[in-house]
Amino acid sequence: MVRRAYLMASLEQYLALIISFAVLAxxxxxxxPGEIGEAVTGLAIAVVAFSTREFVTAEFLIQRHAIDRAALSTSLTLQVLCSTVVALTLGxxxxxxxxxxxTPDLSFFLLLAAIAGLTEAVAQPVVAILRRNLSFGALAGIRTGVSLVSGATTILLAALGFGPISFAWGxxxxxxxxxxxxxxFSPVPIRQFLRPNLTRWREVLAFGVFKGAALMVERIQETVPQLILGRLTSMTSVALYNxxxxxxxxxxRIIMSAFYSMAFPALANSVREGQDIEKTYFGVLAYLSVLYWPAALMVGLMxxxxxxxxxxxxxxxxxxVVRILSLSAVFWVPAIVTGPLLLALGHNRDxxxxxxxxxVLAASILCAASLYGVIAMALSQFIALPLQMVVAFAFVHRHVPFSFRALISALAPSAVVTLFALAGPIALLALNEQPQSALLTFAASAVLSAIGWLAGLHITRHPFLVETQIAFRLGRNRFDQLRRFLAAGA
Known part of the structure; x- marks a missing residue:
């Protein structure tokens, strides 16, 4: 079930990535760049404002052993109340x-963002229930539809000359x-949500106080340095960094977000079933690193x-800027696992x-670096991300004791696979110093990287090799079914 959930979450990310790329390009x-910088600033402000809604997050429904009508209606009531306060304040x-x-146009941009944030509040309990049930197929359909509508609206209005406000309408x-x-598509009858109810507000706050505060800090770290950059330098600098x-x-987007969307419910399920958490933790790190490290470094190389x-x-x-950020990203893997793991173990406070x-450490470093421009802000990630990695390992070790040697043993095969994945593209770029076609060079490098990656999996006998073998057998079976179907039709 967990493997299928990850595949469905990954499918959603792939579709969202395609749509996002279409909008981006x-x-x-x-x-x-200046107009895009203005839109990025407006979106950043709205994101920080509505992140306060996580103090009454509907995700408390995921951790409950059973969901009743009071819990559902309390969740929706608090979401709507909090969103209303935030929307009015932002307006x-x-x-x-x-x-x-x-930037005078920013005022109307924020008004539209406030209405959008209030509108989506009614969906939060339903999304939480779908995640609790590991219904990532339904979530993929919903979010893909949302991405299509939002992306198409943004592109259309931008083409019609609406400028930065196109993002707000989208x-x-x-x-x-x-x-x-x-x-x-709610799996629960809507009538169970509609009646206002606050009887479970203490339970919601007990779960959400730490998650909300953590998300607030995360959003501040992601957005405030860019907001400072836009105020002290220019909107073009904001666009360049963003x-x-x-x-x-x-x-x-492809690997980490797909993992994170199903990590908490899947890890919580592992804890409930009494599985070996240390083994699960190292397995997750091995899987993520062998996927993420080659991809991140390929972005920098290309x-x-x-x-x-x-x-x-x-x-x-x-x-x-892209090269600097992609190189520093290799330190990010441990940090993404820490939150879902500790929540699954019931250690919300930790x-x-x-x-x-x-x-806080990362935000302080990034904010200080933003005073010196885009390049300095990018370089500061080589300080911020390793610090976040150290903190992540320290907190996990408090509840899942592990040795440094075991950690190295879990990650070393991924490092070797990454070297194999990069060898081909590096050789190609060295031999072809002045490539004629960017698209052709990228495509050839991607193929060489994939071949090297698969070779590295086999040579190191990496645990993820099992997943590729399963995918290969599944693809072969589907191909055989298609061939038999065509043969029968002929």
Whole structure:
């Protein structure tokens, strides 16, 4: 069940990534970097504001042994109440924020974002129930529909000359779609949600206080340095860092986000069944590292080609930023596992403290570096991410004791596989110093990397080799079924 859940979550991420790339590539060629920077600033402010909603997160439903009507209605009531307060506050402050950044259009942008955040509140309990049931197929359908509507709206309005506000309208269209699809495909009758109820508010707050605080710190770390960058330098600098971060985030979107969406319910299930948590933890690290490390480093290696293909020649200044961020990303793997693992073990407080300490350290470093420009902000990740890694290992070790030797043994095969995956592309770039086609060079490097990766899995006998063999057998069986079907039809 866990393997199927991961596959469905991965499918959702692949579809979302394709849509995101279409939006990224299209809008980068329609709007100027300054206009994109303004949109990024508006979205960042809205994200920070609505992250406060996690203090009353609907995810407390995932951890409950049983879901009753009171829990459902309390969850929706608190989500709507909190979202209303945030939306009103954001709307009232929109004018002041717009004047602070010297961009009058930002005021209307934030008003639309406030409405979008309030609209999507009704979907949160349904999404939590679907995650609790490991119904990632349904979630994939819902979120793909949302991404399509949001992306299409953004591209269309940008092409029609709406400028940065296109992103806000896209956000609102996606929120309406999310609310509609969630209510339509809810596994629980909607009438169980509708009556206002606050009887379980203490339970919601007990679960959400740490998660909400942790997410708030995470969002602040992700957005505040960019907000400082936009205020002290220019909106173009914000766009440059944000788009570079988006390109480096592709492995995260494909691998890490898919994992994170099902990690907490899957790990919680492992804890309930009494499985060996240390073995599970090392297994997760091995799987993630062998997927994430080669992908992240390939982004850095192929940065000129990727920037040219996705963003266009006018974004050439993003190449060094992409390379720096992709290299520093190798330290990110342990941090992504810590939160879901500690939550699954029932240590919400430690999950919060781990996130708080690492995020505060990282946010402080990034904010200080943002005073010196985009390159300095990117380089600061070589300090911030290793610190987050150390904090993650320290907190996990408190509840899942492990030796340094065991940790190295779990990660060493992934490092070897990564070297095999990079060998082919490095040789190709060395022999072809002046490639004629960015797309052809990228495609050839990707094929060589995949061949090297598979060879590395076999040579090291990496645990993930089992997954590739299962996928190969499944693909072969489907191919045989298709061949028999065509033969019968003929």
């Amino acid at each position: 299209s809008v980068a060629r329609i709007l100027t 009232l402050a929109s004018g002041v924020i717009a004047r602070f950044y010297g 956000m609102l269209a996606g929120a309406v779609m999310l609310a509609g699809l969630s209510l339509t 788009r570079s971060n988006a390109l480096c985030g592709v492995p995260d 940065a000129p080609e990727i920037v040219l293909i996705v963003l266009g020649p006018q974004w050439e200044a993003a190449v060094p 999950s919060f403290l781990a996130s708080l300490i690492s995020r």
